Amino acid sequence: MLIDKIKILCHQFSGEIIADRHYLHRHPELSFHEQGTADYIKKRLTQMNIPWQTSAGNGVIGTITGNKPSSIAVALRADIDALPINEENNVPYKSENEGIMHACGHDVHTASLLGVARIAQALKDDFGGQIKLIFQPAEEKYPGGAKAMVEEGLLNHPGLVAVIGQHTMPELEAGKVGLKPGRYMASNDELYITIKGRGGHGAQPHLNIDPVVIAGHVIIALQQIVSRMANPAMPTVLSIGKLTAAGSTNIIPEEVYLEGTLRTLDETWRKEVHAHINKIVKGISESMGATSDVKIQGFPGVENNEDLTAQVFQYAIEYLGKENVSTLNIWMAGEDFGEFSRLADSCYYRLGVGNTARGINSSLHTPTFDVDEQNVFNMSSGLMAYIALRRLANK
Structure with a gap:
């Protein structure tokens, strides 16, 4: 045999x-x-x-x-x-x-x-x-x-x-x-997000556009994709695992850099999430006076x-x-x-x-x-x- x-x-x-x-x-x-x-x-x-x-x-x-x-x-x-x-x-x-x-x-x-x-x-x-x-x-x-x-x-x-x-x-x-x-x-997507504001002295926030605060709003808002936009029956994971803000105790940095991952099991929904991420990052950044850049790359x-x-x-x-x-x-x-x-x-x-x-x-x-x-x-x-x-x- x-x-x-x-x-x-x-x-x-x-x-x-x-x-x-x-x-x-x-x-x-x-x-x-x-x-x-x-x-x-x-x-x-x-x-x-x-x-x-x-x-x-x-x-x-x-x-x-x-x-x-x-x-x-x-x-x-x-x-x-x-x-x-x-x-x-x-x-x-x-x-x-x-x-x-x-x-x-x-x-x-x-x-x-x-x-x-x-x-x-x-x-x-x-x-x-x-x-x-x-x-x-x-x-x-x-x-x-x-x-x-x-x-x-x-x-x-x-x-x-x-x-x-x-x-x-x-x-x-x-x-x-x-x-x-x-x-x-x-699917396995890598997220790379840059938020550019205007740095300066931490004691003069009114003169700056703080990308750290904006990044905080972006991170919280991105979680709403999973909790409020995704069908509960469709497993979806969106995690931000890295935040780089090269400021200091009294220095607001010029920009903040985020990295994260997106995982889901449906290719149509995956593309929709890509659009949501871009819209959320751009919308929050621009509404607070900053600019942004989003790069998403990964595998099906x-x-x-x-x-x-x-x-x-x-x-x-x-x-x-x-x-x-x-x-x-x-x-x-x-x-x-x-x-x-x-x-x-x-x-x-x-x-x-x-x-x-x-x-x-x-x-x-x-x-x-x-x-x-x-x-x-x-x-x-x-x-x-x-x-x-x-x-x-x-x-």
């Missing part, structure tokens, strides 16, 4: 997959600077006799073609960049790059996809069609690598039937996966195709057992996988990596994030390979 073949190969390659993860974890690179990571991926694909091409700078796309006749294709995606976090784990594979760490599991995603490559390459006689291995750069930083890969024609294959992605989830025990059909992850939300996700759910049950597959709630984090999911049938699922008994449960984006390697890599590559081959067989 296909499952048995894949599980045997996954077990056989698990040591190499873990070795890949250790190398990647020791040598993390930030978004748009993943040259060493890309070179490592190319080296591994070349060793496996898998043809590859570059995309979006440091992106790599490998292609495995099955020996059976078929014109359809499945794309599997792993992101490859790391975060500006200083690792605090005391492990042999600790990051060697000061202030940079794979704290979001992208090393796990990349190593797992290299494992899929090994498995699929060994099973070319068992399937037809193509498996596209997408090693995507710059997921963590706008404008991201997904959009650039799409613009370079990644999704133009006429027979592309699915794009599959996975992401680590420390809240879920290793050996388990979770999925959610339909809207799953929020991730929406899992209902039919494809139902298929992946069933494939996961077949491979892992019903008790190890769960339905997830929405997740208000952002992901540029949405650039794929808005254009092609896609499924983005969560890979359990935690082990509460062993204390492996630190959240994503923390300096102590790690995974239960043995229980993760015994199944992560095998499951993704099984999903790909089952989808290719389901014409």
Whole structure:
């Protein structure tokens, strides 16, 4: 049976997959600077006799073609960049790059996809069609690598039937996966707002246009978008996380700079919020004598195709057992996988990596994030390979 073949190969390659993860974890690179990571991926694909091409700078796309006749294709995606976090784990594979760490599991995603490559390459006689291995750069930083890969024609294959992605989830025990059909992850917009007034002495406010006070009104007013304009049934988050006002105890600054984030699950409403933000900032600033500038940039939300996700759910049950597959709630984090999911049938699922008994449960984006390697890599590559081959067989 296909499952048995894949599980045997996954077990056989698990040591190499873990070795890949250790190398990647020791040598993390930030978004748009993943040259060493890309070179490592190319080296591994070349060793496996898998043809590859570059995309979006440091992106790599490998292609495995099955020996059976078929014109359809499945794309599997792993992101490859790391975060500006200083690792605090005391492990042999600790990051060697000061202030940079794979704290979001992208090393796990990349190593797992290299494992899929090994498995699929060994099973070319068992399937037809193509498996596209997408090693995507710059997921963590706008404008991201997904959009650039799409613009370079990644999704133009006429027979592309699915794009599959996975992401680590420390809240879920290793050996388990979770999925959610339909809207799953929020759009992720970065907000940059500048309010320009007229600075001066703090004891003479009547001679100035105080951008600090105006910024306070703007921050409060922006919260009304969520509490009074958003449909209560539509999750919406608008948070201002940074305020820079370079004044002093008795100095009113010339300008105030704000940064924040907007998250929601509906693209139409997202565009409406953009308009509300611009209108509120401009209106309040001008009414109080100041000028303003608003910049909004970000990614669309991730929406899992209902039919494809139902298929992946069933494939996961077949491979892992019903008790190890769960339905997830929405997740208000952002992901540029949405650039794929808005254009092609896609499924983005969560890979359990935690082990509460062993204390492996630190959240994503923390300096102590790690995974239960043995229980993760015994199944992560095998499951993704099984999903790909089952989808290719389901014409």
